[in-house]
Amino acid sequence: MTSLFHRSNRRTFLTLKAGSFIAVTALFLWILGFFWFATSLPDEITDKSQVTDAIVVLTGGSDRINTGLDLLSDGQGKKLFISGVYQGVEVQELLSLSKRSPQNLECCVKLGYQADDTRGNAQESMTWVKEQGYSSLRLVTASYHMPRSLLEFRHAMPNITIYPHPVFPEHVKQKDWWLWPGSMTLILSEYVKFLLAQVRNWAEDMQANLIG
Structure with a gap:
């Protein structure tokens, strides 16, 4: 009886030890991943001269919209799509707020009102593209x-070539x-x-593969 009790205690101890090791390792990897993420954020714009079919701006700051309008004015894309715009905002109003001439750009700007998060931005933009x-x-x-954003967009439209154009608030x-x-x-x-987002996209891909 005593021997069984000791064996049970030993198994419990080993289980707790293994669990603690896994938890500490996971935390270490999570922290390491965070430092990698923070230090690998884009700090410059690459492929500046590359002309694309479209320019897609995700709302969240006037600097993003102004950058998109500058790119459109410079001929870097045929049309500009702004995703995640508040209901009721029109192109003319947005251009006026950005101090742009509606007559010059209104024809080439399209607003998306359906998205309320980054995944929604990707889905809404995919439909328009x-x-x-x-x-x-x-x-x-x-x-x-x-x-x-790149993770969500590339998952939503894997056959579309996407060039990142970061702005720096x-x-x-x-x-x-x-x-x-x-x-x-x-x-x-x-x-x-x-x-x-990575875990969710991975799970969705796995589910799709199993069904397919």
């Missing part, structure tokens, strides 16, 4: 938001993020959302 028959786009969003101290609690919290939040 397919309707237009386009095969490439330049994606405009904040640098800290770009990894998750002044309030986000990307270079020295660990010195700024607000920037660190923002980047940490994006990292968690990025991981969750």
Whole structure:
């Protein structure tokens, strides 16, 4: 009886030890992943001269919309799609707020009202891109938001060539993020959302493969 009791205690101890090791390892990898994520955020714009069929802007800051309008004005895309716009906002109003001439750009700007998150942005943009028959786009969003945006967009439209075009909000101290609690919290939040999106997309792909 005593021998059985000791064996049971030993098994419990080994199980707890193994569980603790797995938990500590997982936490270490999670922290390592966060530092990788934070230090690998885009800090410059690549492929600046590459012309694409479309320019897609994700709402969230005036700098994003102005960047998209600049790209459209410079002929970097045939049309501009702004995803995640509030209901009731019209193209003319948006151009006026951005101090642009509606007569020059109104024909080439399309607003999307359905999206309320990044995944929704990708789905809404995919529908529009397919309707237009386009095969490439330049994606405009904040640098800290770009990894998750690319993840969602490439999952939603794997056959479309996507060029990232990050913008760099002044309030986000990307270079020295660990010195700024607000920037660190923002980047940490994006990292968690990025991981969750990865897991969800992986699960959906696995389910699709099993069904198929």
